[in-house]
Amino acid sequence: MRLGETAETRRLLFKGTIKETNVGMQATAAMGERYAQTPTVSRAYAWCVFALTFGLLLADYMSRQVLNAVFPLLKAHWSLTDTQLGSLSSIVSLMVGLLAFPLSILADRWGRVRSLFFMAMLWSLATLGCAVSANYGQMFAARLFIGVGEAAYGSVGLAVVLSVFPAHLRATLSGSFLAGGSFGSMLGMALSGIVAAHLGWRWSFVTMAVFGFVLALIYRVVVTEQRIAPGHMTGSRATGTRPPFAPRELARALFASKSIVFAYLGCGVQLILPGALFVWLPSYLLRAYDMPLDRASVVAAIFVLTSGVGLVVCGMLTDRISRHHPARKWMMAIVYCVISGAAFAVAFQLPPGNLQLTLIGVGMLVESGVCGPTGALVAELTPSRIHGTAMAIWALANNLLGLAAGPVIIGMLADRMGLHAALELIPLATVVSTLLFVAGRRLYSRDVARPAG
Template structure:
């Protein structure tokens, strides 16, 4: 990325940074991925109401939820490279149309094997969207804003559940699960038009800010890159992904996602048990409550992380709270106390998103961070296969969800341990006096 001279250092009086990108880039990207997350997670609301269709056991249901993430792996790195070298805007557009069609196909399956294949295809096309958007954000938001930008975009994850879980429940009260899956695959095809006209790959290409504003913003981004040390022997992708920090981030993300998706994809089933077989609308509304709290936690935790620079604490702290809530939830009687613990768990597994995804940009230069983030997301999201399947399989074997959720707590414990004792960050100054990004993390 080329730009004018680097922005002034911390000692210089701050220059006004254009704010329109928060209004134009974040909402369009957030709504786009909210639709992706809906098509990924609507199966969790649908499964309890399939009434024996396709004859799915609990293990089969876990596999239907989790096989999405096997397909999710394949386009992570290719899409990240395309976004960085070609166009994030065009890459996401193509994937958006493809996943919308794949989501609609899920409505026509007649056997569980066809359901597996359709969900795999959905994961395949959605897989490249996440790293491509992270590359887009890295072209619009300097590092000192990155955790907040990430969190505001990723707020679409709990927001999708807040809006869509009740909507799916309401739709299920008036239509079959097939119609629900079909109709919810249509919006990405419509939003693709909005995406094409509203999003630009970088400030210099946007029509809605002045050239002076674009030049200033690209200058700030160039200053971030200049502050990072040039990689020894060149910036090869292989050297980037073999860095110990990247390998640790993969381990953290895998264990975290195992707990995250194992919890979130089984949450509607747990809530249905708490309501003693309540209507799908009631289950959908109650399921939205933990995600509403998680949304607030994501934004607050990211703002705290940007203000203090304490990325490690912003990731590990919530995960530790999630471990306690998951375990306590299995020994507390149903009703209000268990619902409270479900809310705490949701807050805990969502809150680290913004700070976690700010870390790769602080460790690696722009030309290699795309592949690193793609690899972390690809391998880490295999936990999205492991978590739901483990809960379903252990529930079938033991007759209780206790063992499944205890295993999820164990994965979250490993993630918290790797963050706390593995990344070993150097103490970071608050945002107002932040040193260059590359000095914030130990290089071993």
């Protein structure tokens, strides 16, 4: 009888129709929420919200990655070391990691849409500040404020997107939305390299700043809190009350399922790869292949575009394979780690050439694929009312462990052993991320099997 009850409970859990099978569901119920909410907007408007929020994410990463395309020019202009160049990139991800959590809490209470608008205005203004920087110190300060503006955009923007679509699309949406980082990086690298080659590096920053300003104003007019989810997004405007904010309840809801910690950590460590490669590929192509700046920027942008396509494909594949078997999200994350690690390990043992470029492309295709399954797991294991905050914890791990650490680590190693030798070491990160996902998968099974009460 007990075995029958357990099987039935697990069947219902996989359908998403019960709230209290495991500890995570109990935390959700304790906060007075359903496990999954029904979208309150039309499908057409939902896709409009996605398009505009995705567009701002493009602007976010275009402003962030414009620097990478002009690395050689800044290195020569200010006589910078590779460590200094890496720090100009890493400071953005560092600020994102440090501030994503507190700013996402504020956005959940103050209004997510309004918060996204002010974030975009701030990072665009800071990008304009990069254009007028006179030395390394001023550029570092401007890049710091880009990080402040971008800190909570990924987590809050994804929470907005997930709120207007059904739950069974979460991995696809998480992967597709975060692919904006790759597409934005691609556009930022390609356009900035071309603009810098013809007009100078300062105009590259001006171009990205103007794009951000214009898109932020359009977003503010079209997307509103009331239309997205009255009574759910902030609570204050629609019902006159604020969502409950008790630190103990918030902590219980965020970490009720033990496996979610390994989702955070595994994804963060895996993102050391894109964090390093997005930043250093243009310089690597310049040094190893003797490409001119504009061509190196375009080729690197194609690789980054490959990563973005991989995010979308991996997210869709994860949703398809795990729709009726949620635990398969963990297995898909493991597969993406293993494939990317193997591809890069072989690629950077080879001399420059077509085979090496092909293997780099294979690795780029799946290196960020873990974002789809882990984003879906974070949304699954936390209440929708605090999705912005939960995604901020995810963003914190992604940025501090991966996107911030990758560029500066490779820069420090490159100063000592050369860029090619430094890149040979990055597949080691996939070994760690794989082990973390294996541990998370085992704990997830226990979380699901644990009876309520």
